[in-house]
Amino acid sequence: MPFQTIIEPFKIKAVEPIRLTTQAERAAILKRAYYNLFLIRAEEVIIDLLTDSGTAAMSSEQWAGVMRGDESYAGSRSYYFFEETVRDIFGFKHVIPVHQGRAAERILFALLCKPGSVIPNNTHFDTTRANIEYRGGRAVDLPCAELRDTTTPHPFKGNMDVDALKSLIREVGAENIPLVMLTITNNSGGGQPVSMANIRAVSEVCRAHNIPFYIDACRFAENAYFIKLREPGYADKTPLEIAREMFSYADGCTMSAKKDGLANIGGFLCTNDDKLAQQEKELLILTEGFPTYGGLAGRDLEAIAIGLREVLDEHYLQYRIASTRYLGEHIAREGVPIVQPPGGHAIYIDAGAMLPHIPPLQFPGQALAVELYRLGGVRSCEIGSVMFAGRDPETGEEVPAPRELVRLAIPRRVYTQSHVDYVVEVTLEAYRRREQLNGYRITWQTPFLRHFSCHFEPLGRV
């Protein structure tokens, strides 16, 4: 390409105004929300990078699909269109629609996970871990060694440590591992991709021990594009061909269509196991709905099916990965420590490295996230000890998460270049003020997924 500028490969057909707040207003809003950004109204946010989940802009084709949706209770045409699309891309025999990714996880783990079960993953997403622990299982993260060093780039930091997987199987016994999961891209691990070689290697270990292998497929298209860009032998393949190969090594998948489905709600659970699929459909009817709609409207199934095709478009993926990298490069070159290299859907600031004067259990990530909001109305998400602190089984004391990150997640097709430039400016201002930031204390929390609702109090300087 002769030009450097990465343009958004779409035109804007409908706009939504952004209300611009002042710093004084935001300081009051923060106080009212107990410094928890999940408790702030979206209208009070200028640029919302809380999550890339369910926040995509749909295309004119998807909106047309919404009108075409068949809302029949049983045997909806939209379901068959959805099933055919998912089968064509993912290749699994059974396709079970659900209202979002965690519903797929709940159904899968209700059937496969019991007290004492051990479930390995490259890195469990928070709802995946919570669903496993809720069934009495143990969720074990086995990221590759390269992930621990956030400063050096490596093409496939999302990989699973295959030797660690083999040791775990020897240690706990294959009979106690009902399935192995691989999350692509590795969201909690920094949005880093997993290589085809690693998918193949994990699959081989699973086959050798007769353990079912599942992919958490939320960002499968972004992962496929990274394989195309970075893995030898894939440069000339289309994202669709790469996606098909990735899933050919697995026995099933869970999917949140709120990510690479380019839809605002929805998900699915796939398996090649006939007996398991039957049991899954029975559970589906209990809480989600009949198997041809699974908690979704026919119009949602249409939007997802169309989104799954659009997300594999190479021009879309090129823009997507390039615009995320743009944000990362522009803050990193001024000194902001970020997880390197930039991931697919988000930039992760290493708040632990940026705010070394705030101890992990005073939540440096939370301190930075609050500051980005206070300064510029930018909403981000702490991915550190607020979200992932553990408990010492003996003393019951809180153990910090391995990393203190702040995620700037980029909604798909929503913000333009100037919005991203504004985020760069706000982030650099927070970086200049870093030594003035203080930690936080949690004053109220729930036993599971506390980050969604807990209350904080700012700590003064000692």
Ligand SMILES: *Cc1c(COP(=O)(O)O)cnc(C)c1O
């Ligand atoms: C979002 C997400 C989920 C859960 O999906 P929901 O649609 O939010 O329920 C599971 N795994 C990963 C990697 C995710 O990013």
